[in-house]
Amino acid sequence: MIDCKNLDQNGLESFAESLDQPAFRGRQIMSWLYRPEINDFSQMTDLAKSFRILLPQHAFISNFSQPITEISSDGSIKFVFTLADGQVIESVNIPEVDRNTLCISSQVGCAMGCKFCQTGSLGFKRNLTPAEMVNQVCSVRDFLESQPDEQRFGPTAITNLVYMGMGEPLNNMENLLTAISILTNQKGLDMASRRITVSTCGIVSNMRELGEKTNVNLAISLHAVDNDTRDKLMPINRRYPIEQLLQACRDYPIQKRKRIMIEYIMLDGINDSDREARRLASLLRTIPCKINLLAYNECDGIPFRPSPNKRILAFQEVLRKAHYSIFIRSSRGSDIAAACGQLAGKISQKNSDI
Ligand code: SF4
Structure with a gap:
């Protein structure tokens, strides 16, 4: 069937x-x-x-059954979906006054093992199908439309979509491309490609294909400026070191006026010095990019601490003076374990307790 x-x-x-x-x-x-x-x-x-x-x-025609929801004090909502085979995935909606950014998953678990990420600590279970990707969007859309106005923090519609939930999307390429085709088709979910962002930890071999077959935005989880540090934080760096990853960014078939989003998680004493900010400015010089500095959320059993706000501001200042567009992304939904790197930790823990 x-x-x-x-x-x-x-x-x-x-x-x-x-x-x-x-x-x-x-x-x-x-x-x-x-x-x-x-x-x-x-x-x-x-x-x-x-x-x-x-x-x-x-x-x-598959549809997700009613998700479990957890609502953060900042209005972010975590959606927990149980799939037909009993596996569990999560999506997070992050509302602002004029937008809803939905963060969706592309795999159950993740094989990449990034050391700061709770999903990574679970290991890889399986790829999501295109239907399981688009059903996250359908289900959250229906939930937002059913919410009474007084309970809504943002608009009714999902305005932006990011592949930054569980999993590495470029390790599930065929299903990702089919899902993007459905998401952007006028007869499908009719989302503008420029409102969709795919984030990768650096699967260099598949980046070009994404750029050639879609017009979505690309985000790169860089998180370190030297190979020793990145090797320790992100095992994928041993396969595709920083030089190869940044060359793939230079070669990426990007549309005019678009820029690659460089994601950099701020870890206290690990990657957040002024020296590292200057190195980052130098590394990115020939790449059309914007930079997001991500506040880190402490997770149980993961030995990193967030950089103090003063340090994040100082780091930002170095890059601002080097004429980069640079934004600080504060942590959203951390009280419901819905922030970046926290997805599925609690649920899987519950499942393994049963
Ligand atoms: S940060 Fe992303 S790529 Fe890395 S382990 Fe977590 S989900 Fe996987």
Whole structure:
């Protein structure tokens, strides 16, 4: 049985043809699938009745069941989804006055083992399907639309999407590309590519393909300016050291006026000195980029501390003087373990206690 949400428009056209239907029937299915409350082919009233009867013999429409939600004092909401095979993933919505940024997962767990990340400490379980990626968006969209105005911190709609939840998206390339195709299709979830960001810890081998096949934004988790430190923080650096990663950024087929987002987590005494800020400024000189300095959230069992605010401001100042666009991203949702690097820790702990 085929889950129709695993297919983008081309896939649905081929699927329709495989059932001796014209390709446009696939486009008709696409135009129904992502509307709220569609979970049955019988609701697709412009399909021929005989086709509506035939479809359930070959395919189904997946939807997530009601997620568990935890709401932070700052309005961030963590969504916990249990998948059909019992695995658990998380998404986080971060509201601001004029936007909702939804952070979604691309894998159950992660194989990359970054030392500051709780997801990394869980290990890798499996890749998410395209349907499991887009259903995070559908489910959060439906939740936000059902919220009463007085409980809402941001607008009703999801305005921005970031692949910064559980998993390394570029290690799940085929499914990622299908999901992006669905997310950006007018008949699908109709999101603008410029509102979608894919973040990678540095899977150099797949970066170019992302740039050639999509127009989404690229974010790089750099987090250190020398290979010794990065080797210790992010094991992927032994495979793709900083020089290779930055060369891949220079070679990235970026659109005019777009810039790569460089993510740099501020760890007390590890990577946050003025010397390291100057080194970062020098390393990035030939890359069209913006820099995000991320406040770190302490996690149980992980031996790093956040840099003091004064240090973060001093680090920022060095880069500002070097004429970089540089932003400090404060921690959101840390009281519900929804901040960067905290996803799935608590839930998996609960599961392993059962
Ligand atoms: S930071 Fe990202 S890539 Fe690294 S272990 Fe965590 S989820 Fe994986």
